Amino acid sequence: xxxxxxxxxxxxxxxxxxxxxxxxxxxxxxxxxxxxxxxxxxxxxxxxxxxxxxxxxxxxxxxxxxxxxxxxxxxxxxxxxxxxxxxxxxxxxxxxxxxxxxxxxxxxxxxxxxxxxxxxxxxxxxxxxxxxxxxxxxxxxxxxxxxxxxxxxxxxxxxxxxxxxxxxxxxxxxxxxxxxxxxxxxxxxxxxxxxxxxxxxxxxxxxxxxxxxxxxxxxxxxxxxxxxxxxxxxxxxxxxxxxxxxxxxxxxxxxxxxxxxxxxxxxxxxxxxxxxxxxxxxxxxxxxxxxxxxxxxxxxxxxxxxxxxxxxxxxxxxxxxxxxxxxxxxxxxxxxxxxxxxxxxxxxxxxxxxxx
Numbered sequence: 001x002x003x004x005x006x007x008x009x010x011x012x013x014x015x016x017x018x019x020x021x022x023x024x025x026x027x028x029x030x031x032x033x034x035x036x037x038x039x040x041x042x043x044x045x046x047x048x049x050x051x052x053x054x055x056x057x058x059x060x061x062x063x064x065x066x067x068x069x070x071x072x073x074x075x076x077x078x079x080x081x082x083x084x085x086x087x088x089x090x091x092x093x094x095x096x097x098x099x100x101x102x103x104x105x106x107x108x109x110x111x112x113x114x115x116x117x118x119x120x121x122x123x124x125x126x127x128x129x130x131x132x133x134x135x136x137x138x139x140x141x142x143x144x145x146x147x148x149x150x151x152x153x154x155x156x157x158x159x160x161x162x163x164x165x166x167x168x169x170x171x172x173x174x175x176x177x178x179x180x181x182x183x184x185x186x187x188x189x190x191x192x193x194x195x196x197x198x199x200x201x202x203x204x205x206x207x208x209x210x211x212x213x214x215x216x217x218x219x220x221x222x223x224x225x226x227x228x229x230x231x232x233x234x235x236x237x238x239x240x241x242x243x244x245x246x247x248x249x250x251x252x253x254x255x256x257x258x259x260x261x262x263x264x265x266x267x268x269x270x271x272x273x274x275x276x277x278x279x280x281x282x283x284x285x286x287x288x289x290x291x292x293x294x295x296x297x298x299x300x301x302x303x304x305x306x307x308x309x310x311x312x313x314x315x316x317x318x319x320x321x322x323x324x325x326x327x328x329x330x331x332x333x334x335x336x337x338x339x340x341x342x343x344x345x346x347x348x349x350x351x352x353x354x355x356x
Contacts, residue, residue, distance in 0.1 A: 001329065005190075008032045009163070009183050013173050016101060016158040018070035019088045022046050022209045025066055025179065029207050033186045036193040037205065043224060047217040049206040050189060056202035058348035061230040062188060062339055063218065063297055064181025065211035068174065069321060071157040073102065073136075076147070080140035082111070084157060085131060088212030094322050096129050099160040100136060104150035111138035111157075161323040169328060170254070176317060176325040181233045182207045184315070184332060188339045201348040211297055218297035222304035229270065229309050229352070230301035231339060235327070236261075236288065236314035250288040252316050255328040257284030258335040259314040263294055265302040267309040269352045274311055274342055281341045283334050286316070309352035313338060 001009075012032075017025030026048045030040060037050035049061075069088035076082055082102075086092075096115030101108045114137040115129065127133060136157065140146045163173035171180070185205050192199070204225050208217035211234075222230070238254045239246050252259055260274060278285045293299060294312050302310035315335055318326035 001333070005183075005187060008186070009171075009180075012183060013163045013175055013179055016070075016103065017066055017068050017175065017179065018103075018156045018158050019067045019210055019212050021103065021156055022066045026207060026209075029066065029182050029186060033189050033205065036186075036189040041224070043220055045217060045220060046209045047206065047221045049204045049221060049225065051205075052189070052192070052203040053199055054202060056200070056348070058201040059204060059225060059227040059229075060201050060343070060346065061204045061206050061225060061227040061301065062185045062343070063206040063208060063230060063232045063301070064185050064234065065178045065209070065217065065297055066182055066207045067209050067212050067217075068158070068177070068179065069212050071100075073151060073153055073155040073157065075153065076143045076151070078143050080138075080142050080146050082136035082138065082146065082151065083131070084134065084136060087156060089321060091321050092129050092131060092134060095134055098323065100157050101160055102136070102138065102151055103156045103158070104152075106150035109138055109149050109151060111136050113137075159323045166326065169330075170326050171329060171332070172324050172326045174323040174325065176327050177235045177320055178211065178233075180235070180315060180327055180332065184233055184336050185339070187336045188343070191336070191340050192343070197344050199343065201346070203343065208297055215297050215300045218300035219304070222301045222308065226305055227301065227308055229346070229350075230298075231274075231311055231313060231342065232296055232298045232301065233313050233315065233335065233339070234296040235317035235320060235325075237320055238316045238318045238326075241318060252286055252288055254316045254318055254326065255330055256316070257286055258331060258338055259286045259288055259316060261288055261290050261294060261312045261314065263290035264292065265294055265299045266311055267302070267352055269354070270309045270311045274313070274338070277342045277345060278338055281337065283338050283341070285334075285338070288314075
């Protein structure tokens, strides 16, 4: 990975971009991608799309989502303890002892998730952390003192963990789900520009908001763009660690290539085209099956308007929705390459219908 790309990745991942408050991350992303696009569009809630060939009639989307799971301040007790609710699919079991940032109009307030010592807990009836017993401690002894810091009900709370490397193979951090996707689609735009590839269609590089609470950003921008084709990238579970059931979740490995999904929202002719592209370019890939939903923005594009030919290219990820989400650098590079190779061979006006 080149130095400028690595610097962008670290800056982008380390920046907080919680659901509903993605603006700062979107600005970082747009600043990076601007030299490689012709223009950009945005919408009311903060989704941004870099556009190449904006006047073209045939429109293709490559998409990721920009938001991360977080917490909302929900209640402040008289003795200064802060209670939270989820903002997205946040895991209460990983919260105890975590350092957090509380985002206020006065700036970031440092705090921690407190948890009683194992030495004094009841071993027989030991409780798991849940929304009733988790508290955030910001060093205050009263509600008045907490509020004086600018903290109020509705403030967003994010974890503090930053990007690191494991064994020079794996990127580790919070919010790889799915700002790593935003990084990859930005890199596709960069490579197209640097290789001076001229596309015969309009390419919309979409970084959508609010995926974590129901695919809402993609739903809105799909209606605005009205694309003919959409390639979504998100993360999926590496299933090699203990407690994963391969019979239920599939057999997926970090380091063995991006993952292509079979499922109702996946347009099969488009999927076959992507597979042929991967084979021709000698890009390793894995496959998995999804049930009714991919649980990604794929559905928002596939079922928009009169139906959009859509496919999903996933990045295998260990420990999803934790602060140590882990992705293999080779998978990242191969996913970027697969998107690039697909785009340069796609012909505008291609009709993906089964029955013509």
